[in-house]
Amino acid sequence: MTSLLQPGYAPFIMAIGIMIAVGVLEGLTLLFGFSVTGHAGNFIEHHFEIDHTGAGAETGVVAQFLGWLHIGRVPFLILLVLFLTGFAVTGLLLQSIMQALFHFMLPPWLAACLALPLSLLFVRKMGKPIGRLVPQEESSALSEIDFIGRAVRIVTGQASQGNPAEARFVDEFGQAHYVRIEPDDAGQVFVRGQTVLIVARVSGSLFRAIKSPRHDG
Known part of the structure; x- marks a missing residue:
């Protein structure tokens, strides 16, 4: 057990x-009916405009990479556990082999750099089949x-046409969603705290909105 406390094992x-x-954090937040990892996954999906629909929407390199990791398709908690597990196991095995064969360990930063791509590949290969075994939250539909x-x-922020701001709403399942909003009318400006009504989707997580008739300002 004391061997695991060696500096070479530290990142893992x-x-x-x-x-x-x-x-522990997920368990505590679930007691209050809120999933912190579900919220984080939803935020990442919409912030980077990850599109799994195959509708041909243009996405950036980061969004394509996150989509490759199944983010937005598989519960974020599963992907995070897979990544951390793959990273830890790969790194511990690597350093143990180095110690057994060559009687020294790689510097922690170098071992971490070598373990990182393997752990990402592990997420890619294992995420989808494992995700199928876990029921999706109803709100994911x-x-x-x-x-x-x-x-x-x-x-x-402050939203004007061509300069979107971030907006939030909570659906009927209690799941929070974050979207980017710009006015449908070029002459309008939406300010922080204002409630607006979504009327059209532009692309990805970008939507057009009008002043909500139910709310003032």
Whole structure:
């Protein structure tokens, strides 16, 4: 056991600690009916405009890479656990082999760099089949088209046409969604705290909205 405390193992023992901490945090938040990892996964999916529909929407390199890792298709908690597990196991095995064969360990940063791509490949290969075994939350069935007609509140920035701001709404399943909003009318400006009504989808997580007739300002 004391051998695991050697500096060469540090990044991988830390990954195990993070995994335990995430599990505890997820369990605590679920007691209040809220999934912190579900929220994080939803935010990442919409922030980077990850599109799994195959509709031909243009996406950036980061979005394509995150989509390759099944983010937005498989529960984020599963992907995070797979990554941390793959990283920890790969790194511990690598350093153990180096110690057994050559009687020294790689510097922690170098071992971590070597373990990282293998752990990402592990997420890619294992994420989809494992994700199929875990029931998806009902709210995951909500598509971007279903966002049209919903009232959302501007949470960051000031929105004008061509300069979207981030908005948030909570669906009927209690799941929070984050979208980018710009006015449908070129002459309008939406400010933080204002509630607006989504009327059209532009692309990815970008939507057009009008002033909500149910709310002032």
